[in-house]
Amino acid sequence: MKTRYTKESVISMPQESADKNSLVYLVGGGIASLAAAAFLIRDGEVPGGNIIILEESEKMGGSLDAAGTSRNGYVIRGGRMIESKYLCTFDLFSSIPTLDNSKTVTEEIVEWNKAMKTSSKSRLFRKGHRVNAPHFGLSERHILAIERLELQPEMILGRTSISDHFEPSFFETDFWFMWCSTFAFQPWHSAVEFKRYLLRFTHMVSGFNTLGGIMRTPYNQYDSMIRPLQRWLETRGVRFEYVTCVTDLGFCHDAEGYRADRIVYKHEGRKKQVTIEAKDYVIVTLGSMTERSSL
Helix, strand or coil, X not given: CEEEECCCEXXXXXXXXXXXXXXXXEECCCHHHHHHHHHHHHCCCCCHHHEEEECCCCCCXXXXXXXXXXXXXXXXXXXXXXXXXXXXXXXXXXXXXXXXXXCEHHHHHHHHHHHCCCXXXXXXXXXXXXXXXXXXXXXHHHHHHHHHHHHCXXXXXXXXXXXXXXXXXXXXXXXXXXXXXXXXXCCCCEHHHHHHHHHHXXXXXXXXXXXXXXXXXXXXXXXXXXXXXXXXXXXXXXXXXXXXXXXXXXXEXXXXXXXXXXXXXXXXXXXXXXXXXXXXXXXXXXXXXXXXXXX
């Protein structure tokens, strides 16, 4: 058994392929765990009944949740702007039928965006008047700072903020106003996150003034993506454990290295634990964007 650590997850991964008796524990019920479960079934040939998803809340979807009523109002804690280069997303949902079974989720999204193209008439207002074609307003120093940030290894950037890498005038440019209003950034946010978004979305900068290229789902993303995906998993036997708060992982050390050997959790106020066998897998979502959020 070898254990591999990544920024997003802790994975206990056997060297040999999982046998039909291996269990897969996914901690967290967000899109990461739901997607992992689907790929394990579709591409890894893991029986759905061997997959257990542990979720702290009473609902799957993580930050792609959506709740409320017309009387009390609605809450969507997080949303994703999809674009044509989301290859993994479209690959996954090409296997998932819509709730009415008329087509795949990918086909529904593509068809919707052919009919309803995103085109903002004005992104910025200045002194009460709209700015029809805002210039980025970046100086050579600003551009060099952006390029330097893109090239810097994340380890060197560490826990620095965006404002640590740019002079104050950068945060008065039209580029910053369009960027921060598109991706919800503030100057004190992580420089590492800013770097990741720069690398991921640089190809879309030319359409910033109209939000050109942004794709949306027909309904909120919980109804358009999470519900069809969860139904697909449920029909294949995936087990969902709600109101299950994982508080700790236990590890053991053997000749092969470290591996997870137990999951400690709380369910209905009672502390419990599950033993992880050497043949099993553990995948843990870390750093949820809505962790500890409250209303």
